[in-house]
Amino acid sequence: MFLLIFGILLLIAGFVTARRTDSFKRYGNPLKLVGFLIALLGFSSASLVQIGAGEVGVQILFGK
Numbered sequence: 755m756f757l758l759i760f761g762i763l764l765l766i767a768g769f770v771t772a773r774r775t776d777s778f779k780r781y782g783n784p785l786k787l788v789g790f791l792i793a794l795l796g797f798s799s800a801s802l803v804q805i806g807a808g809e810v811g812v813q814i815l816f817g818k
Contacts, residue, residue, distance in 0.1 A: 755800055761793025 768789050772782025805811050 755796065757792055757796030758800055759796070761789050761791070761796050764789030764792060 764785055766789075768782050768785030768787075771778050771785055773779075774782070
């Protein structure tokens with residue numbers, strides 16, 4: 755979850771930096787790219803759950 759939030763913050767910082775008119779403007783696109791990749795990594799790691807031995811992965815299927 756931390757990576758997802760950190761990636762979104764970097765993505766926002768990239769958009770803000772890209773709109774500037776000074777020398778920081780050149781860091782906008784790399785910040786957006788890194789932010790997107792970190793957010794994607796955070797989303798993919800947050801959507802996976804390791805199921806231990808003896809546990810059931812799907813306890814209820816369509817209400818049954």
